[in-house]
Amino acid sequence: MSQTVTDLEVHDIRFPTSEQLDGSDAMNPDPDYSAAYVVLRTGHAGSGAEGHGFCFTIGRGNEVMAAAIEALRPYVVGRPAPRTAADLGELYRELTHDSQLRWLGPEKGVMHMAVGAVVNAAWDLAAAGAGKPVWQFLAGMTPEELVSLVDFRYLSDALTPEDALAILRAAEPGRAERTELLLAQGYPAYTTSPGWLGYEDDKLVRLSKEAVADGFGQIKLKVGADLGDDVRRMSLAREAVGPDIRIAVDANQRWDVADAVEWMNALAPFDPHWIEEPTSPDDVLGHAAVRAGQPVKVATGEHVANRVVFKQLLQAGAVDFVQIDAARVAGVNENLAILLLAAKYGVPVCPHAGGVGLCELVQHLSMFDYVAVSGTWEDRVIEYVDHLHEHFATPTVIENGRYMAPLAPGFSARMLPESMAEHRYPEGPVWQARRTTEENAR
Template sequence: MPVIESVEAHDIRFPTSSTLDGSDAMNKDGDYSAAYIVVRTDDPGLSGYGFTFTIGRGNDLVTAAALQWAVRLIGRDVRTVAGDPGALYREFQSDSQMRWLGPEKGVVHIALAAVMNAVWDLAAREAGKPLWRLLTDMTPEQLVDAADLRYLSDALTRDEALAILRDQEPTRAARVAELEARGGYPCYTTSAGWLGYSDDKLRRLLQEAVDSGYRHVKLKVGANLEEDRRRLRIAREVVGWDAKLMIDANQVWDVPEAVEWVNALAEFKPHWIEEPTSPDDVLGHAAVRRAVAPIGVATGEHGMNRVLFKQLLQAEAIDYLQLDSARLASVNEIIAVYLLAAKFGVPVCPHAGGVGLCELVQHLSVFDYVAVSASLEDRVTEYVDHLHEHFTDPCIVEHGNYVLPSRPGYSAQMHDASVAEFAYPDGEYWARR
């Protein structure tokens, strides 16, 4: 039986600010980064890889925090850890000294995400399955035991969670077959719409998106209303009026400003407005939603934890729930959010992009369709064509779909050469600068 022998934590930063990839109204110059965790066992063929995503400065803090969680894995039996990730998760979350630093939010929480992502990757590799398959082979009881349901019982009881999963259990295999037949899980692209791009580049990238089969595209807005109008006009010229056009303000507005600005763009018929205001503002999102309908409201990439999502659902504040695979504390918390969303009938359209988020969310979306929501209606998962070359099992997107991953694990492993080159500050790239 393999035993966890050592762990590593790497501060990896990619110099994306130099090309304005990822530029938006709030985040003008991010260097896409990962706090990257490797869990090694005494079996040379079995390791776990996980990470969380940041945009540069402070990634060292997250890496240090993740290492503090990760060292506690050393000496543990892989089967025990992999057999009950819920027990491990609860043990980590019950460290009251670390909890004080959140609780369950910010640096310690995303650091826990990195570590638990590595644990889930390890569990899937040990089982010889891609993560989505590991999850969809678990019983409803096993899934609910793994899920973090603390603080949720006023909205979702354990019995309700079990009932949702049991309803879909008999037909799981049919939905796996259906996804494989249709070519994968539907996605949309944000690659075209960063604020820093010129009109020509915007037009060219949108055309490429349409030509590649995308029926949803997304543009960043919120820095300048007249420029937003010009760029949305270009977008509609290129993609037409049948495609869904989403807009994303990345939290730059107060609530009244959000309402005014979004309504000023209504003529372009946005499918949703994403992150209109502070990600913490449940009541603010509810107010925006009431005021901009029929434009939908979407948020979640900065949704700090399941308690925030519970409230967004209770307050009828969102039309689309955009959980983040590296900000929520891994699969344990994500299962709970999917179950909440199913209970409230709100589609989950996960946030992705960054570094490696696409690699993770492809597994989660398949899990949702197969085991939880059993619906593709209004569901589309983000895809951004950046930085996949650094992963050993990069996601494959064809004709606007994530092709189902087939290799064991959570697709979270980076190439050793990428780690060596972009480790901060001593990797080859940063040492050269």
């Protein structure tokens, strides 16, 4: 019997992470990691099924994201609860193609991220209903079902449905074997925890060594504020981890093209694995120029607005690594398009994660990619940041530098009710206490 979506709840949840300078980088000095959080319900609270999703923000403006999710209520409440690929494709297309809401993007920024939150909540609902984690729910679909999830509009000069079908069919025979390998070994991770820009040198060195001891083969440093500082920090990190550990660097969009070229030529002697977000995420041609102008590989994607920009990054040969984000584009469906584009162009996908809940979500997409799309984890790593996992019911499990495959049904990103209550903005006790402290300090 078909269930109906009876409610869409929106919650403004914020963590005061700026107090510790966790997450500080050249463009984001004081983020308060936040989630505009959505719960879809079937039946009454406590009795029916639930689907959870969210947009990730870094504080101010989280209420604007919440308003955007709220604007999607009429498209979701009252419809049959999505269960199949056909249902999930239809919901995604309806939300992205509403002509009036589309004007607010199109397919970018606040409104698009809100669609992503709702689409991901629908995937949580559907996968949980099927009793499977999202990666396995996806990997259990036929190539034809998977292709039906994708919106090929604006992609056909780079990827057709036939191309997608061929990629997915080629990966079909090895699905079972790779699923077993994944369950046994987990998926490779790297860690950004040592390298936040606000950390002192000795903390950077200590955390870099700890990361290697914990089994990570790759770490990442934030760069881009001051070249002298970056040369010193990169040199310290390289000394700390030795020549065999990969060190990626991340400029968080700080530079123009010429700055990026100059800076990376200066850092190149320390063998950086990639330079991430050297410039504007909208600048396809700029990324291509950065890639051509210096020897370090180029990565980007966490702020790339949609599949059309990813398509061009690949067409222009502008990136060596595609960094999908689970909550920036329109959810699982659009990320599937991006995984297929990357597979078509033979470019490895190394997801962005961190923030709050992004690791929990995006692991499913890389694992699905391994099992059913690219069929490989070579040159691929999922970012890992060790913040805020304790707020989730089924947090990521990292063992020896690898993400262990989640086994719980759904999308692994259901926040604990007590964490939500504590961090509700502006009325939750964490924020009330902070206001009291600030008032007393005046």
